Amino acid sequence: VLGRRGDLDASALERLEEALLEADVGPTTAGRLVARARGRMDQDPALDLEAALEAAATELLASHRADLSPRGAKPWVAVVLGVNGCGKTTLVGKLAADCARHGLSTMLVAADTFRAAAAEQLMVWAERAGATVVRAREGGDPAAVVHDGLEASRARGLDVVWIDTAGRLHTKRNLMSELEKIVRVCGRSVPGAPHHTLLVLDATVGQNSLAQARTFAELVPITSIAINKLDGTARGGAVLAIADELGLPISVVGLGEGIDDWAAFDPEAFARGLF
Amino acid sequence: ALTGRLDGIFRKLTGQARLTPESIQEGLREVRRALLEADVQVAVAKDFITRVEARAVGQEVLRSLTPGQQVIGLVRDELIRLLGDRPVTLAGSPHLPTVVLLAGLQGSGKTTFAGKLAHWLKNAGKRTLLASADVYRPAAIEQLERLGAQAEVGFFRADEGTQPAEIVRRAVDEARRRGFDFLVLDTAGRLHIDEPLMAELAELKAAARAHQVLLVVDGMTGQEAVRIGRAFAERTGIDGLVLTKMDGDARGGAALSLRQVTGKPILFLGVGEKLDALEAFDPERVAGRILG
Numbered sequence A: 001v002l003g004r005r006g007d008l009d010a011s012a013l014e015r016l017e018e019a020l021l022e023a024d025v026g027p028t029t030a031g032r033l034v035a036r037a038r039g040r041m042d043q044d045p046a047l048d049l050e051a052a053l054e055a056a057a058t059e060l061l062a063s064h065r066a067d068l069s070p071r072g073a074k075p076w077v078a079v080v081l082g083v084n085g086c087g088k089t090t091l092v093g094k095l096a097a098d099c100a101r102h103g104l105s106t107m108l109v110a111a112d113t114f115r116a117a118a119a120e121q122l123m124v125w126a127e128r129a130g131a132t133v134v135r136a137r138e139g140g141d142p143a144a145v146v147h148d149g150l151e152a153s154r155a156r157g158l159d160v161v162w163i164d165t166a167g168r169l170h171t172k173r174n175l176m177s178e179l180e181k182i183v184r185v186c187g188r189s190v191p192g193a194p195h196h197t198l199l200v201l202d203a204t205v206g207q208n209s210l211a212q213a214r215t216f217a218e219l220v221p222i223t224s225i226a227i228n229k230l231d232g233t234a235r236g237g238a239v240l241a242i243a244d245e246l247g248l249p250i251s252v253v254g255l256g257e258g259i260d261d262w263a264a265f266d267p268e269a270f271a272r273g274l275f
Numbered sequence B: 001a002l003t004g005r006l007d008g009i010f011r012k013l014t015g016q017a018r019l020t021p022e023s024i025q026e027g028l029r030e031v032r033r034a035l036l037e038a039d040v041q042v043a044v045a046k047d048f049i050t051r052v053e054a055r056a057v058g059q060e061v062l063r064s065l066t067p068g069q070q071v072i073g074l075v076r077d078e079l080i081r082l083l084g085d086r087p088v089t090l091a092g093s094p095h096l097p098t099v100v101l102l103a104g105l106q107g108s109g110k111t112t113f114a115g116k117l118a119h120w121l122k123n124a125g126k127r128t129l130l131a132s133a134d135v136y137r138p139a140a141i142e143q144l145e146r147l148g149a150q151a152e153v154g155f156f157r158a159d160e161g162t163q164p165a166e167i168v169r170r171a172v173d174e175a176r177r178r179g180f181d182f183l184v185l186d187t188a189g190r191l192h193i194d195e196p197l198m199a200e201l202a203e204l205k206a207a208a209r210a211h212q213v214l215l216v217v218d219g220m221t222g223q224e225a226v227r228i229g230r231a232f233a234e235r236t237g238i239d240g241l242v243l244t245k246m247d248g249d250a251r252g253g254a255a256l257s258l259r260q261v262t263g264k265p266i267l268f269l270g271v272g273e274k275l276d277a278l279e280a281f282d283p284e285r286v287a288g289r290i291l292g
């Protein structure tokens, strides 16, 4: 198991394992990654442990990368979901701006009818992005806003609809049912909708990200994952377990609070960042 | 759970009158794993294990408990001791108003906590004024204003375009003039590595002459907790901690990391989205949760 090179440098192993743990990779996934890295070292004696680990992480992430491409349907409908405060509304603003910049007529649906000033926040982003926005009174039924928004988008022949949902902890059954209902209503208003279901994760969250992804994915088919707040010092290592155990792909990363602060997911850069 | 895993380990080494160093080592490896899974930061977990090990070596195996239960007991006691086994309340200043300044990373729950704190203080018979120095996030001031209306407490709104430090100064004047007991100041979320915004925070603290600076941290925070805690404690100076979103299933190891690195008390736990979803910190419950 230790390879023809002989005994693995114990202090290097400890240092690299700790680097992975500090990147929120988690003990189980870190162990698996080390095992895979050792396998690589068996096959290629020239590799050192760090290079082997980075290669193993890159390979895992590269095979779990997805595109976010608003085409193939009109309107193309995306639902954005995730726990409280992970950056959904801001990300919707950024992605809507990108759509509008590419000449796609874009609508935002303020399906967060619970939180104070949620619709007002999205309305500012709509204006910045050059998109229209549909909202309801605070306390209204989110599924009703989604229905109204999608009907309006079809009537106006719009290209893209981004549905911003309320933050919800995956442990709250009533809020998860609400999410299921939102997704059902999408399909009824626009056949095939939502065409993309984007789960947003906060890179500063630790092992709970795996529980979040698992629970949301059990309820609603997740098309891809976005990792936000990677402009901080958090490395977002929990996504390795999500790729490994759940097979969910990552499409975009959030890199700040401005309208252009995001990028397509780059597996190699991400893997490098873990160390 | 951890008890089961520890018992399994010790069962292999039964027949001992005392916990041997070897059996303790193996048991502690398991405890370390549990702490890491609970998001306790790597160095904090290491330090914690060393301390428990020192207490475990030489202990007699109690007849009433399995060695596994005994080690868990030691771990739990040490966790509670570190988390803060003494309840700490929000200190009021002898001169009114007591100014509480909130700080933390983006999305950690500061604005919501501001509303919750105002509601809590109202229930305690205190008159609270809320104000927001967050001129950056779209509709941030509206958000706090709405929460203030829901909590039925005072809200101070500065004129459009007023800069954060000036908002703070005017809010303090307003709170003093109208005889409020407490002024709770909400600030914009900021990264601990954002130089200009960390400088702004220092400026806001000075402008407010804040009595209490509370660091509001998302209870699901992972390894970052140490970096965040250290940065705000060293650069801003904080008086207490608030852990939010503890109504989820995150194990909450960030609590231990934050306590270790800041030395400040955890005052409150946010346990939901509504204004009354606030609890005083309970170290026993958080310790149990970290252990899983």
Ligand SMILES: Nc1nc2c(ncn2[C@@H]2O[C@H](COP(=O)(O)OP(=O)(O)OP(=O)(O)O)[C@@H](O)[C@H]2O)c(=O)[nH]1
Residues within 6 Å of the ligand: A082, A083, A084, A085, A086, A087, A088, A089, A090, A091, A112, A115, A118, A165, A166, A167, A168, A228, A229, A230, A231, A232, A254, A255, A256, A257, A261, B106, B107, B137, B189, B191
């Ligand atoms: N540094 C940084 N901050 C971000 C990023 N994305 C969002 N934010 C900030 O995080 C905070 C929360 O963002 P929101 O977009 O309101 O998050 P949300 O998920 O919609 O929140 P809820 O709807 O309340 O659940 C805001 O202060 C944003 O500016 C990012 O990539 N980097």
Ligand SMILES: Nc1nc2c(ncn2[C@@H]2O[C@H](COP(=O)(O)OP(=O)(O)OP(=O)(O)O)[C@@H](O)[C@H]2O)c(=O)[nH]1
Residues within 6 Å of the ligand: A084, A085, A115, A167, A169, B104, B105, B106, B107, B108, B109, B110, B111, B112, B113, B134, B137, B140, B187, B188, B189, B190, B244, B245, B246, B247, B269, B270, B271, B272, B273, B277
């Ligand atoms: N479930 C739950 N949600 C919470 C709790 N505290 C805050 N939230 C939610 O978390 C999200 C973010 O809360 P905010 O109060 O906007 O966070 P913030 O720190 O002010 O965000 P920024 O100003 O952008 O930095 C909102 O959806 C809140 O409703 C809590 O204790 N439990």
Ligand SMILES: [Mg+2]
Residues within 6 Å of the ligand: A088, A089, A090, A112, A118, A164, A165, A166, A167
């Ligand atoms: Mg939102």
Ligand SMILES: [Mg+2]
Residues within 6 Å of the ligand: B110, B111, B112, B134, B140, B186, B187, B188, B189
């Ligand atoms: Mg806020």
